[in-house]
Amino acid sequence: MIRVYNTLSKSKEPFEPVRPGKVGIYLCGPTVYKPSHIGHMVGPVIFDAIKRYLTYSGYEVTLVVNVTDVDDKLIAESARRSMLMSELAAEMTRDYMNNLDAMGIDTVSHFPRATDHIDQIIQFTADLIQKGCAYESDGDVYFDVSKDEDYGKLSHRTLESMIGEGGDTAERKRSSADFALWKSAKPGEPSWSSPWGPGRPGWHIECSVMSSRLLGETFDIHGGGLDLVFPHHENEIAQSECRFGKPMARYWLHNGLMQASDEVGKVGGRATRPAEDDLQSQSAGKISKSKGASAFSEMLKEFEPENIRFFLLSSHYRRPIDFSSERIREVGTGLESFYRFFKRYQRVTGRSFYEVAAATRREEGDFDPESDAVLVEVSERRKRFLAAMDDDFNTGGAIAELFELMRRLNRQIDDEKLEEPNRQSAERIAVLRQGAATLREIGLTLGLFRNPPKEAEARGDELAGKLLDLLVEIRTEARKAKNFAMADKIRSSLAELGVTLEDRPGGTEWTIGK
């Protein structure tokens, strides 16, 4: 039984999809006016894992991530850069897609764009007017929040508390809490013709339109950053539920926001933060475009995607994450130990870990450990991993089981001396294989261990490789002759060049890199 935390009820609820066996997820994607930063990857990485896990658990999952490509910010930015809004949107959408691609997020079923749905947006807006939930005012169309009895139910606030200034369109609204469905165009702004004159959609309407179109009037999971709870998601609910008269989504999942605590100027930090209020600039704060977070594409030059993924999944998705390069490196160190285990597995079995046949469905992964001590623990760790994931996708707790599982298999190799060629038995290797298959199986549900990591450095050219082989051979002879001074000199000299030597039962191995 999978349980999820629902912002609507502020509690964990058993997960039961609207249609048995099928799950529809709508994740709020970016407004494409600037390059994406690490904060934009949090939701996609988590929901990529959620989709993988739900699929693994037997559901047929449709994941929709929208792209908002028409908005005041796009208009402003494209004007600043003297380009068409559509050109800007295309450029930034490409940036976003490249980033998702680099992160191995290939689980998204649809990326609907607002500008591809203008007709439906106009229709939706007209329907809302007809239902009496919205009104036209001087070329704009506003949603009348007083018509929505439970307005505020997601963000848990009362209507009175939301009455504010109303922005610069206050005179045109009946209530300052009303929000725009359609905005009339000023001269020179991109616009589409509508029953209310030329204009463009407001911010929230595209999500109501596209989610209902792709996932239905009531779908299962609506996700996004915590900062979208109000007003964005609250307004989506108001629009959709007024229009369809039924709940928009069953479960509202919100991820915590990335906080920047890195030194100014580093990746993800508040690079262009204004110099005033020095005292406050010491503290962490939300990463956002307006505060000048660095482009994610820059970060990819510094860190491996899997390292970033591991970092994002190592704590619970609802918790805010303090970003720092040091932290990513730290979890990277832990991740490296998995890579070393994978190489070790290959040395022992002669097979690549990445070719281990792993179950892709939960039931398929079940196995009978009989009374083998190793398999009993492997099975136990797998169960605990699944229990953690079932409990509101607790990826942090689940990753702990990955470490435990790896440790158990390393211990098996040590205890049974499986790395010594003459000590192997087919039966014990089979046990190790089962353990590795389980590790890969559950790792894959998080989108981990899909492909071999890039070697730290290019393995040098062919000549360098041959020279290293030669040096290792000379050193091995020196060691046999107990000429350890020579052996150590070769090792330490190579270390200075960034080459690490490791002596193992099966021989010496060299690696280039950190």
Place this chain on the structure above:
RNA sequence: GGCGCCGUAGCCAAAUGGAUAAGGCAGCGGAUUGCAAAUCCGCGAUUUAUCGGUUCGACUCCGAUCGGCGCCUCCA
């Protein structure tokens, strides 16, 4: 000001009423090694910001205090 979240070992972090408070990073011992590296084993919270309360029992619920943060305006 209104609404809300968070505070667990040096650092990161899981566990939200029940039996010894996961795991990672860093550190320290030991096994292994010619010496290393890697790996394995062992060690760290008499205790979950503080104080008080509810309970047979609280990190977990309630109240207060201190500290950090978010939303209320654009944001993943």
